Amino acid sequence: xxxxxxxxxxxxxxxxxxxxxxxxxxxxxxxxxxxxxxxxxxxxxxxxxxxxxxxxxxxxxxxxxxxxxxxxxxxxxxxxxxxxxxxxxxxxxxxxxxxxxxxxxxxxxxxxxxxxxxxxxxxxxxxxxxxxxxxxxxxxxxxxxxxxxxxxxxxxxxxxxxxxxxxxxxxxxxxxxxxxxxxxxxxxxxxxxxxxxxxxxxxxxxxxxxxxxxxxxxxxxxxxxxxxxxxxxxxxxxxxxxxxxxxxxxxxxxxxxxxxxxxxxxxxxxxxxxxxxxxxxxxxxxxxxxxxxxxxxxxxxxxxxxxxxxxxxxxxxxxxxxxxxxxxxxxxxxxxxxxxxxxxxxxxxxxxxxxxxxxxxxxxxxxxxxxxxxxxxxxxxxxxxxxxxxxxxxxxxxxxxxxxxxxxxxxxxxxxxxxxxxxxxxxxxxxxxxxxxxxxxxxxxxxxxxxxxxxxxxxxxxxxxxxxxxxxxxxxxxxxxxxxxxxxxxxxxxxxxxxxxxxxxxxxxxxxxxxxxxxxxxxxxxxxxxxxxxxxxxxxxxxxxxxxxxxxxxxxxxxxxxxxxx
Amino acid sequence: xxxxxxxxxxxxxxxxxxxxxxxxxxxxxxxxxxxxxxxxxxxxxxxxxxxxxxxxxxxxxxxxxxxxxxxxxxxxxxxxxxxxxxxxxxxxxxxxxxxxxxxxxxxxxxxxx
Amino acid sequence: xxxxxxxxxxxxxxxxxxxxxxxxxxxxxxxxxxxxxxxxxxxxxxxxxxxxxxxxxxxxxxxxxxxxxxxxxxxxxxxxxxxxxxxxxxxxxxxxxxxxxxxxxxxxxxxxxxxxxxxxxxxxxxxxxxxxxxxxxxxxxxxxxxxxxxxxxxxxxxxxxxxxxxxxxxxxxxxxxxxxxxxxxxxxxxxxxxxxxxxxxxxxxxxx
Numbered sequence: 001x002x003x004x005x006x007x008x009x010x011x012x013x014x015x016x017x018x019x020x021x022x023x024x025x026x027x028x029x030x031x032x033x034x035x036x037x038x039x040x041x042x043x044x045x046x047x048x049x050x051x052x053x054x055x056x057x058x059x060x061x062x063x064x065x066x067x068x069x070x071x072x073x074x075x076x077x078x079x080x081x082x083x084x085x086x087x088x089x090x091x092x093x094x095x096x097x098x099x100x101x102x103x104x105x106x107x108x109x110x111x112x113x114x115x116x117x118x119x120x121x122x123x124x125x126x127x128x129x130x131x132x133x134x135x136x137x138x139x140x141x142x143x144x145x146x147x148x149x150x151x152x153x154x155x156x157x158x159x160x161x162x163x164x165x166x167x168x169x170x171x172x173x174x175x176x177x178x179x180x181x182x183x184x185x186x187x188x189x190x191x192x193x194x195x196x197x198x199x200x201x202x203x204x205x206x207x208x209x210x211x212x213x214x215x216x217x218x219x220x221x222x223x224x225x226x227x228x229x230x231x232x233x234x235x236x237x238x239x240x241x242x243x244x245x246x247x248x249x250x251x252x253x254x255x256x257x258x259x260x261x262x263x264x265x266x267x268x269x270x271x272x273x274x275x276x277x278x279x280x281x282x283x284x285x286x287x288x289x290x291x292x293x294x295x296x297x298x299x300x301x302x303x304x305x306x307x308x309x310x311x312x313x314x315x316x317x318x319x320x321x322x323x324x325x326x327x328x329x330x331x332x333x334x335x336x337x338x339x340x341x342x343x344x345x346x347x348x349x350x351x352x353x354x355x356x357x358x359x360x361x362x363x364x365x366x367x368x369x370x371x372x373x374x375x376x377x378x379x380x381x382x383x384x385x386x387x388x389x390x391x392x393x394x395x396x397x398x399x400x401x402x403x404x405x406x407x408x409x410x411x412x413x414x415x416x417x418x419x420x421x422x423x424x425x426x427x428x429x430x431x432x433x434x435x436x437x438x439x440x441x442x443x444x445x446x447x448x449x450x451x452x453x454x455x456x457x458x459x460x461x462x463x464x465x466x467x468x469x470x471x472x473x474x475x476x477x478x479x480x481x482x483x484x485x486x487x488x489x490x491x492x493x494x495x496x497x498x499x500x501x502x503x504x505x506x507x508x509x510x511x512x513x514x515x516x517x518x519x520x521x522x523x524x525x526x527x528x529x530x531x532x533x534x535x536x537x538x539x540x541x542x543x544x545x546x547x548x549x550x551x552x553x554x555x556x557x558x559x560x561x562x563x564x565x566x
Numbered sequence: 567x568x569x570x571x572x573x574x575x576x577x578x579x580x581x582x583x584x585x586x587x588x589x590x591x592x593x594x595x596x597x598x599x600x601x602x603x604x605x606x607x608x609x610x611x612x613x614x615x616x617x618x619x620x621x622x623x624x625x626x627x628x629x630x631x632x633x634x635x636x637x638x639x640x641x642x643x644x645x646x647x648x649x650x651x652x653x654x655x656x657x658x659x660x661x662x663x664x665x666x667x668x669x670x671x672x673x674x675x676x677x678x679x
Numbered sequence: 680x681x682x683x684x685x686x687x688x689x690x691x692x693x694x695x696x697x698x699x700x701x702x703x704x705x706x707x708x709x710x711x712x713x714x715x716x717x718x719x720x721x722x723x724x725x726x727x728x729x730x731x732x733x734x735x736x737x738x739x740x741x742x743x744x745x746x747x748x749x750x751x752x753x754x755x756x757x758x759x760x761x762x763x764x765x766x767x768x769x770x771x772x773x774x775x776x777x778x779x780x781x782x783x784x785x786x787x788x789x790x791x792x793x794x795x796x797x798x799x800x801x802x803x804x805x806x807x808x809x810x811x812x813x814x815x816x817x818x819x820x821x822x823x824x825x826x827x828x829x830x831x832x833x834x835x836x837x838x839x840x841x842x843x844x845x846x847x848x849x850x851x852x853x854x855x856x857x858x859x860x861x862x863x864x865x866x867x868x869x870x871x872x873x874x875x876x877x878x879x880x881x882x883x884x885x886x887x
Contacts, residue, residue, distance in 0.1 A: 114687040225715030238821040321657035577762035585755035599884035611880030626758040643707025647714035
């Protein structure tokens with residue numbers, strides 16, 4: 001990439017006075033900021049708090065499940081714990097995790113823009129997330145919700161004697177934050193790309209944010225209306241799904257899963273983008289099949305809307321619908337497989353080094369593949385009937401959500417941390433955490449596949465003695481996992497004052513965000529960059545990749561000397 | 567776009583013309599609800615609704631004067647509403663049995679919160 | 680510096696395009712938001728055509744038709760406001776905005792009267808005085824209240840935004856020249872009108 005920005009930039013690594021972090025130190029300068037980078041940090045702090053709350057609930061659940069009888073908490077408390085865990089983790093951690101934090105920070109930098117298209121709307125998104133979070137936490141403090149994160153009617157609307165209204169309104173409000181972020185990103189990508197950055201030159205992370213914004217914008221309103229209908233049914237007795245009046249509770253599930261299945265792709269698509277950035281950088285390779293990767297992401301975003309009925313195979317939905325949804329669910333495996341094969345193809349022949357981000361990225365590919373393949377099991381109606389509402393399902397979606405998305409989040413966080421803070425963290429601690437997380441994760445969730453296959457139902461707080469060995473294994477794994485999650489805050493926090501200055505581009509990565517200083521100035525670039533190459537130009541076409549740091553063979557430097565290519 | 571007359575008479579005339587057209591279609595909609603043969607009433611009412619909506623969307627909202635990306639946005643929205651309907655009715659219209667009601671629903675315990 | 684130009688845009692036309700694109704995406708989300716309620720209506724009408732016809736005949740067609748006409752008229756005045764703004768006619772714009780807000784308020788007043796009559800007649804699901812016994816009739820009124828209620832909330836927001844805009848325009852605090860602000864406000868208003876255009880036949884013209 002041509003770096004017009006080079007001229008106007010200060011010395012590398014010596015940029016604190018001009019950085020966005022130095023643009024004001026008062027609380028007001030943070031709470032009223034319209035700087036996408038500061039809003040990203042506000043989000044980062046917020047989702048960290050919610051992750052700790054949701055994680056604590058999970059820890060309590062795993063503790064309860066160490067022994068077969070319910071001893072630690074009551075059955076009712078257990079119901080409230082898994083509901084809380086689901087609501088917080090899905091809507092207040094996973095959905096905003098990558099788009100609103102890393103996406104918010106990196107997107108304008110990666111497309112050479114000064115900010116997102118609507119900076120004030122961006123701030124409003126954060127406040128909506130906070131307002132929603134406060135409502136959910138209020139419901140937690142008052143006594144919690146016992147419906148499960150899915151708020152299924154008629155239990156939620158007619159019978160549940162818990163704080164459903166408050167929690168549902170919290171998720172509703174948070175949803176509008178999500179919609180606002182989606183609109184903002186779509187308009188930003190359409191209108192703010194810098195000169196020369198054509199659509200097919202966009203980094204895949206930007207494409208993934210584009211795809212996820214489409215899903216956010218089209219799916220979230222369905223969640224909003226589904227929850228609104230539950231709330232008005234509770235408050236005003238309108239009976240919109242009331243079977244006693246001839247209503248159809250399964251209708252709620254249709255509207256709910258019209259959001260909530262695509263929401264799975266809201267949670268995983270940005271991960272695809274992050275992994276593509278990290279893999280190419282640490283394998284020093286161009287991405288294998290760029291166009292296929294772009295179209296696969298868009299296909300997943302769209303096809304994600306066609307498969308929601310596979311959550312309802314045992315709900316009483318018609319056999320014909322089961323047939324259609326099962327077929328469509330198998331179809332979506334195709335673009336997902338394209339992505340996994342292309343990542344493998346990217347690694348082939350690369351100069352791979354195992355930095356912490358890369359460890360996370362490699363872990364992601366394995367875990368996502370396992371999660372995806374078990375998805376094919378449950379897309380098949382007869383197998384799904386056997387494993388519905390068992391720990392098999394729990395393990396399956398945790399492989400996607402935690403093994404996939406949380407791993408991708410950490411990959412991205414470690415990748416962009418030097419850009420965000422201008423500091424390098426301890427690489428050895430980071431690698432240790434990455435390995436611990438991988439081990440702890442599999443230790444926790446692989447036994448659950450077996451438990452589910454053996455028939456242990458989910459959402460029960462006690463179980464027959466036969467299941468104890470595997471449950472203890474799972475709980476031990478959860479201890480390792482919890483310890484691994486506590487490591488990054490420590491060494492990342494330490495890096496803030498002990499870490500070495502990162503310099504502009506510590507990983508020698510391509511991408512416009514690495515051409516400005518670390519941390520970037522308030523206006524991102526002194527002079528807006530102009531792009532004249534493909535993304536991921538780690539090596540010239542048909543030339544072997546070279547080790548990191550050895551930039552003499554990069555496509556950039558060769559663009560003036562094309563004769564070398566042959 | 568009304569830049570031809572600075573006193574704004576032209577734009578009021580344009581808005582008024584569309585307003586009259588909307589009123590006529592509305593009158594037809596109400597009349598159709600009473601006069602049309604039974605099975606035709608719903609499609610007729612929705613069709614005339616679509617005519618009114620099209621007038622508003624094309625003339626007042628100027629959808630087709632916008633950029634291509636903008637024109638696509640509501641189209642995609644409409645397509646996804648259609649998808650929601652199509653796949654939901656794949657179930658609802660082929661359901662083997664839809665219980666009218668349960669004989670004795672359990673006691674309701676909701677306190678509004 | 681051009682008035683009303685915000686970071687990160689370099690020119691007003693670019694900012695205007697972005698704002699129009701953004702509001703249209705928002706309206707697409709609103710289509711799906713209302714779409715859930717329309718789906719519920721469609722499913723139950725498919726299941727209980729007779730109950731829906733009997734219940735639909737009980738809504739107030741006079742007020743319903745009058746309100747439809749009020750909203751259609753308000754769309755025309757809203758369009759006049761946007762076009763006047765574009766032509767730089769401040770007084771004309773102000774007049775049209777105020778007219779639009781008044782028509783919207785008229786709708787809300789009539790709607791309040793209608794709601795009051797509905798409650799008096801017991802046309803509320805779960806009410807002991809609910810007058811219809813056909814299966815599905817209560818569901819019809821469940822959706823009647825939910826759909827018109829959600830629409831009314833949108834309309835209240837619209838009238839509020841119109842009032843605020845008119846006031847700011849009057850006080851000279853609105854960057855209305857070339858910013859596309861009025862157009863964006865108008866798009867929202869027209870959208871709320873379009874929703875009503877489809878609610879009207881479904882809720883008022885069934886079973887006549």
